[in-house]
Amino acid sequence: MRMLSKHLPSTRALQCFLAVARELNFRRAAEMLNMSQPPLSRQIQGLEEMLRVRLIERDTQRVSLTPAGLAFKEQAAAILLALDGAVGAARENADDGSVRMGLTSVINHSLMPALHALVADAAFTGGRALERAWSRQLVERVSSGALDLAIVGDIVAPGADLAMQALGCEPMILALPATHAAAASEQVELADVSDLPLFWFARADNPAFYDKCERAFRRLGYAAPRRPEPKDFTLLLAAVAAGEGVALCPQSMRATSRLGVAYRALPPAVARMLSIEVQVVARAHETRAPVLDKIARIRATLGR
Template sequence: MLMLSKHLPSTRTLQCYLAVAQELNFRRAAELLNMSQPPLSRQIKGLEDMLRVQLIVRDTHRVSLTTAGEAFKEEAYKILLALDLAVAGVKAGLHDDDAAMVRIGLTSVINHSLMPELNALVTDPAFTGGRALERAWSRRLVERVRGGELDLAIVGDIVPPTEDLAVETVGSEPMILVLPASHPAAAKTEVDLAELGATPLFWFSRTDNPAFYDKCERSFRHFGYAAPRRLEPKDFTMLLASVAAGEGVALCPQSMQATSRIGVAYRALPPALARLLSIDVQVVSRAHETRAAVLDKVEAIRTALGAAPSRVTSSARPGLDRLAGPMPDSGR
């Protein structure tokens, strides 16, 4: 049945909406789409006018989705995924080239632009197939690999492997401390947790990431750190604003210090603690993946980051008892 309508959103509009819905931040969404914020805002406004429903709530402090926005987000994903698969299928049939069918996700937690090897890879058209990688929190990407919506994802170590997933560690990144510039410890280049005293730590709920939460608690206990906790904001810029206001301290990946903020100081942790809190950069794919195109992408990532093969599934989990794990990203 032929459907011709002037009242359907374009694929570009859907991409704009999904970028905002994914990032919950218009600036980051615009950067992801290689556009400026004003036309992005116009795309969202035009979509809401077309649908005659509010999808996004935006104020000076945060961006959130309405109930209708959450529902439309899932439907928009399905539409673009179906179109993506249709196009990839045609290309594969015409050129016998399934590389274009590899759908890749990249965590928005780690600032890959400050990791030269990773940045060179994910910006190389030969690796991406000329298509933008999907950016989202690690937990969301893992869910989409599990659901068959992505073929693989580069994430901050977030969950132990399960029966349906394979996880391979390809690198790591140290955690650093974020503290108010006015804090006495900010005068040092390296700060021990004991020097923070009773200053609250912005932290995440255990339900968001049990593995990392438990690993950190073991590390904190080992170093005698028992500061009060405050639930961290979902948006990193909001977190920095809270730290700058003197409301607490936080931990973040070293690469995130590129996000500057007046009133905030980034400081290194002692080497022993930094090693315990390092973030494993991992590739997640389906456990029994056999497609050469997907396995070739994993090999390309491994080679670029200089990693030795360490593919792990739930039936073989060496080293999972060690103190290592993902960053506290509320499911990033």
């Protein structure tokens, strides 16, 4: 029997290669994998160095596969598909019926009655709290098998190993200094606060939602200067209260009050343009009945 090599590529390296091989574009491949381009390029470079074969030709004009890359693409896809089947078979034979679930920390579920009731139902959660994290992190954990499903916000469409289903939308509102003149109105146009910077996240954190909002900003003629958005929401509110800028946040986050911060509605059309799509993500070829039952329950409770 042939012995396996001690030096085999990681599944992450194979996923990175296949994303580039399918897209023939490093930027789109990176977005599909919810990562930035430099680590993606390093994965490809490391894979080629391990194999001692050039798989991808890349210049300023285009990306293409070498003959070795074309052959490797077919085999790498088969390997990941077989591995996915092996993981599924192992889980089915060792499954205790529990389902590991995640919930995006971008939304405050306590202000969404249907979602709050669902995650507070011990019969649904199995008595375990849902893992809370940024949507991008949850998608990565579902992809790696650390979670079985997650309820997430707007995020770039995942690769072929994951499937997403839309549940509904969470409108955006404006957080501004309570001392600002616009705070006297119940509804505020973005133009009314263009004298202050906008606290904004990096595109690499969520390319899909970032691009969606940028298109809306251009359409609205909103071009306020940007400041890096603190990762911690309480720090963000503290900066807004200090008059350092304004922030856009999901409507449900207004439950987090802060002295010196005023939450104001945006015009309905603007709120819709900037709304966060709430979705459930799971493995594309999921067959386990407990996981499928949870997804069906989520869709029945939260679906449009």
